[in-house]
Amino acid sequence: MSKDHGVRLSYDGGLAEIRLNRPNARNALRGTDWLALLDAARAVAESGARAVVIRGDGHNFCSGFDVSEIAPGKTDAFAVVDGQVNPALKALRAIPVPVIAAVEGACVGGGFGIAAACDIVLCSQNAKLGSPYSAIGIMCDAGLHTFLRDTLGYQRAAYLIFTGKLLSAEEAQALGLCAEVYPDNMFESAMRAFAEKLAAGPTCALTMSKRILQHATDDTAGMEMEAVGQARVFSSEDAKAGISAFLAKTRPSFTGR
Known part of the structure; x- marks a missing residue:
């Protein structure tokens, strides 16, 4: 992965960390970043890591695809979604060991899709999760239609998708979209302890x-x-x-x- 890509991969013993690294853009990912995420997920799957954390830099998880890179009528949306976003999400799901989304701040659009591709979502109290695409005239993607329908049922999925409502961490937990919510000042230590416990597990x-x-x-x-x-x-x-x-x-x- 080039240093220009907004994705970093590191290892600490049996724990791998994929870090989305564009904090000045709330970790919005360009096309090249989605491909770097694909490469990172494939590398982790073959690494022998025993658990994985995916997180964002700068106290935001990910605000989805970098909208500055797309333009209606000019961008090949099918190529972007099917050739960049979807392969990365499929590779995340294919990692054989537990994958944890460590969510702080914004987790929206494609970022919400990244969290949904993980096995367990842990949230800081300041997290906001959702897919507010309808506000800019486009639809959600990143696997969220089927994920939300299967997790929440048709009615609640339709409500969240059609309205673009952002959920607080507590609301997400109540709906089953988040496993644990930690106070902001305890998030790092609590999340790390949980991840290390899984990495040391059977x-x-x-x-x-x-x-x-x-x-x-x-x-x-x-x-x-x-x-x-x-x-x-x-x-x-x-x-x-x-x-x-x-x-x-x-x-x-x-x-x-």
Whole structure:
């Protein structure tokens, strides 16, 4: 990734961090930045990282696509969405280990789509989430139609999409769009502790659970996947360590194998 791209990737032990790095633009992403996000997600997926945090620099998560780069009647919107935005979001979803969206400030438009592509969303109290595209005469994208419909049901999804309402962190949590809300002054430490706990967890089991959550189409398929998955997980080093520690009444130390 070039230094000109608004995406940075770093590692701290088993924890990877993807940082959206255009704070002066509230981390709005240009076309090249979406492609850099795609590259970062693919790199993380192959890195052996055991958990991932995606966040924004400068106390905003992401304000979506950089509108200064698009012009109605001139920009090929299909190429932008299908060739830049969607591949990045699909790559984020394809990361096999838990992915955490650490949301502060603005999380709107395509930024909301990035958070929706993650497994767990953690919010600071100052977070605002939504897709106010209707205010500028265009529709939301970034997978938000199906995500909001499947998460909230048709009525609430339609309400949020049609009105472009921005949700507070507490409202997002009440709707099931956010797992935890932390006070602004505690967000960094609480989010970091949560991410490090997942990175130190039984990676094989977490990876298998993520696969089932993403791909089981009904109860029968889910139970079949659980049987196959449990057979694999049971033979992992982490399962052996965890069961031994439980029997010995000690704390397990997982290695991710």
